[in-house]
Amino acid sequence: MSDMKSLAKDTAIYGLSSIIGKFLNYLLVPLYTYSLARPADYGIVTNIYAWTALLLVLLTYGMETGFFRFANREDYDAGSVYKTAYWTLFSTSALFALIVIAFRQPIAELLHYPDHSEFVAMMFAIVAVDAFACIPFAYLRYKKRPILFAALKLLFVLLNIGFNLLFLVALGKNDVFYIFLSNVLATGIQTLCLLPFCLPKGGRFDGRILKDMLRYSLPLLILGVAGIMNQTLDRILFPYLYTGADAQEQLGIYGACFKVAMVMMMFTQAFRYAYEPFVFAKHKDRQSVEAYADAMKYYIIFSYLILLGVVFYLDIFRYIVSSAYWEGLKIVPVVLWTYVFQGVYFNLSFWYKLTDETKWGAYFSLIGLGITLVLQIVGVPLIGYWASCGSSLVCYFVIMLLSYFIGQKKAPIPYDLMRIGQYTALTLGLLAVYYALRLYYISNMWLLMAIGTVLIGIYLFVLTRKDFPLQDVLRNRRNNGSSR
Secondary structure, three states: OHHHHHHHHHHHHHHHHHHHHHHHHHOHHHHHHHHOOOHHHHHHHHHHHHHHHHHHHHHHOOHHHHHHHHHOOOOOOHHHHHHHHHHHHHHHHHHHHHHHHHOHHHHHHHOOOOOOHHHHHHHHHHHHHHHHHHHHHHHHHHOOOHHHHHHHHHHHHHHHHHHHHHHHHHOOOOOHHHHHHHHHHHHHHHHHHHHHHHOOOOOOOOHHHHHHHHHHHHHHHHHHHHHHHHHHHHHHHHHHHOOOOOHHHHHHHHHHHHHHOHHHHHHHHHHHHHHHHHHHHOOOOOOHHHHHHHHHHHHHHHHHHHHHHHHHOHHHHHHHOOHHHHHHHHHHHHHHHHHHHHHHHHHHOHHHHHOOOOHHHHHHHHHHHHHHHHHHHHHHHHHOHHHHHHHHHHHHHHHHHHHHHHHHHHOOOOOOHHHHHHHHHHHHHHHHHHHHHHHHOOOOHHHHHHHHHHHHHHHHHHHHHHOOOHHHHHHHHHHHHHHO
8 A cells, every 4th residue: 555655646746747847848839939030940949859859769779668677676786777777878878969069060951951050969969968867867766756856857847948038038039049058058957966866876887787778678769769750750751841942931830839739738648647557556456447448438538628628719729829820720620639549549558568568569659650651751742731730640540449459359448439439429519510600600709719618518518417427526525524
């Protein structure tokens, strides 16, 4: 019981810090779109940050997971495992940083930024630092220091926001360079604060341990790269595939409007932090399959509620970005559905994690990557960023279905498909009513939001009648109060 309480507490700290950090970073979107002179400038930010996400996976090459695996084995010295991982990642990260700095101009030309090699040098050097820092941060988790871990993660977010406000608002430096400079300064300060707590003191660098860790970790690299490319390939490839002269501007509009839908992603992330420890803790319980089925049902129910809220109040959410980006807001519903499918796929993925058949995760990720790649190569030259968001939607829809059907053969879970189907039909019906009124009959923003409020009220009425009866909620509250 004490172990479960500790797990719950640590999960809450890690999860809450991550969600708060994502939300605070989310606030940078309006700052950038309102401060930068052109959507094309935000296109540069979107593209380079997509590259950094991919490079971070490549530069860590599964060593974080490898560290946890071998540090917790009795036949390996934990101190030696940490020191080996620490100095290995330090060496590869430092080498990468030196190569990037030395060849920043050719790399910048390859990325279509021949006049801004400093962007490449700064951001890719930051990736090297972040890749190295993943092991010290993993060490904090291993030593069960969640508060320090969360504090250092939030320190970076607050510093990054503070420097952005200083340069873009206080000093009026409305240039992409200062966005990247803010990241450099925040990363440097965070790393300096991190290292005193994580310098390797015991053990020794061991070549045998390194060999074993690499043998375990490198296969994870395939899964990691395929997974992150499913999320970032659209923003990486867009400048190469789009045939118009305004590629960076279109990418900026796409990237900003994609961010508007991130409220769904933050909900998915929160659900993941709460759900993952629960699933593994309940694995030995005979009733666990029913618990997994319920968790899936309630995830979908509340995902639909968030989707309806964002769509029906999009006339308010649009002010998150400057009016120069509003032409791309039509993709927001597509992105929201993508996040729904992504969350369902995550929930379905537990069957292969719990049965130790993680190879299926790699298969699904590679299939998704193939779908994304083909649809973007074919579609982006024809329909621009609509192909980018559409490829993500199709990718996650397909691998979601594959994971469900194969999982039901390998480890059947009695998902309540009837109830999930009812809520899906209800959601689609409410969306159809709203768009029919919006497209053909009503143009007043406030009247449309009032209608949206009524439609959400209908959804909540069904929800409280079918799955959250108010009398049961009130009865539980009374019982809890009397027990105290």
